[in-house]
Amino acid sequence: MQLENYRGLNALVTGASSGIGRVLSLRLAKEGARVALVARREAELETLAEEIRAAGGEAVSLPCDVADAGQVTDVARKALEAFGSIDILVNNAGYGGQSNFLDWDLEDMERLMRVNYFGTLYFTKALLPQMVERKTGWLVFVSSVSGKIASPEKSAYAATKFAMSGLAEGLSLDLEVMNAGVHLLTVHPGVVRTPFFTEQMLRGMPEKTRNSMVEPEGLVDAIFGALAKGKRELTYPGGLSAGYIVKALAPNFLRNQVLRVTKK
Numbered sequence: 001m002q003l004e005n006y007r008g009l010n011a012l013v014t015g016a017s018s019g020i021g022r023v024l025s026l027r028l029a030k031e032g033a034r035v036a037l038v039a040r041r042e043a044e045l046e047t048l049a050e051e052i053r054a055a056g057g058e059a060v061s062l063p064c065d066v067a068d069a070g071q072v073t074d075v076a077r078k079a080l081e082a083f084g085s086i087d088i089l090v091n092n093a094g095y096g097g098q099s100n101f102l103d104w105d106l107e108d109m110e111r112l113m114r115v116n117y118f119g120t121l122y123f124t125k126a127l128l129p130q131m132v133e134r135k136t137g138w139l140v141f142v143s144s145v146s147g148k149i150a151s152p153e154k155s156a157y158a159a160t161k162f163a164m165s166g167l168a169e170g171l172s173l174d175l176e177v178m179n180a181g182v183h184l185l186t187v188h189p190g191v192v193r194t195p196f197f198t199e200q201m202l203r204g205m206p207e208k209t210r211n212s213m214v215e216p217e218g219l220v221d222a223i224f225g226a227l228a229k230g231k232r233e234l235t236y237p238g239g240l241s242a243g244y245i246v247k248a249l250a251p252n253f254l255r256n257q258v259l260r261v262t263k264k
C-alpha cells in the first residue's frame with residue numbers, strides 16, 4: 001500500500017526526542033501530517049513540538065516510558081483523544097549497548113528487551129485495532145541490521161532486534177491474510193550518526209564502521225521513498241542487504257567476515 005500524501009494524516013512517533021525519531025517527526029510534519037511525539041524527556045519533546053508549530057505544523061508531546069504497558073495504553077488513548085485517529089505508527093524508541101555476554105548486566109539485558117521489543121509490541125497492540133477498524137494505516141518498525149545479522153558484543157541488542165523483526169514479519173503476513181488495509185514497513189538501518197552512540201562506543205568502533213556512518217536525514221529520505229513505493233522492508237544503506245544473501249548461502253563465510261570487520 002503506497003503512501004505518498006501525508007496531508008490530513010495523523011502520526012505517532014516513539015523515540016521522537018532524539019536522532020532518527022526527531023528527524024522523522026520533523027519530516028512527517030513538513031509533509032503535512034499531525035504528529036504525536038513520544039519519548040521520556042518532556043523538555044526535548046516540547047522543544048520539538050514548538051519547532052514544528054513555528055513552521056506551521058501540528059504536534060503534541062506525550063511523555064512516556066515505552067517499557068511500561070500502562071503508560072503506553074494511557075498515551076495511546078491521549079493521542080487518539082487529541083487527533084481522533086492514528087494513521088501512522090512509527091515504533092522507533094530504543095537504545096543499544098555493547099558488552100561481552102558474560103559482562104552484560106542481566107537487568108540491563110531485560111530492560112533492553114522491554115524497551116526495544118515490548119515497547120513496540122505495546123504500542124502496536126494499542127493502536128493497530130483502530131487502524132484495522134478503519135481499514136487503513138501504516139506501521140513502521142525501526143529495527144536494525146543487527147536484527148538480521150548479529151555481531152560480537154551485541155548479543156543482547158541483536159536479540160531485541162531479531163525479536164522486533166520477527167514480530168514484524170509475522171504481523172505483516174497476518175495483516176495480508178486479514179486483508180486489513182494496514183501496511184507494515186520494517187526498517188533495518190546500518191550505522192547512523194545519532195546520540196545512540198556514546199563517546200565510549202564511538203571510541204571502540206572499528207575505523208571501517210565509523211567511516212560507514214550515514215546521516216539520519218538520508219535514512220529518513222529512504223523511509224519516505226520506501227513508503228511511497230509500498231515496500232515492506234528497507235535496509236539502509238542498501239548495500240548491506242547483500243550480507244543477508246551471503247548469510248543464507250554461505251553462513252560460515254559471513255561469520256568470518258563479521259569477525260574480521262568488527263575486529264578492533
Ligand SMILES: NC(=O)c1ccc[n+]([C@@H]2O[C@H](COP(=O)([O-])OP(=O)(O)OC[C@H]3O[C@@H](n4cnc5c(N)ncnc54)[C@H](OP(=O)(O)O)[C@@H]3O)[C@@H](O)[C@H]2O)c1
Binds near residue numbers: 044189191193
Ligand atoms: N543510530 C544507529 O546507528 C541505529 C542503527 C540501527 C538501528 N537503530 C535504531 O533506531 C532507533 C532510534 O535510535 P537513534 O539512533 O535515533 O538513537 P537516539 O538518538 O539515542 O534516540 C533514541 C530515542 O529513543 C527514546 N527512548 C529510549 N528509551 C526509551 C524509553 N524507555 N521510552 C521511551 N522512549 C525511549 C529516546 O528518548 P528519551 O531518552 O527521551 O526517552 C530517544 O528519543 C533505535 O530503536 C535504534 O535501535 C539505530
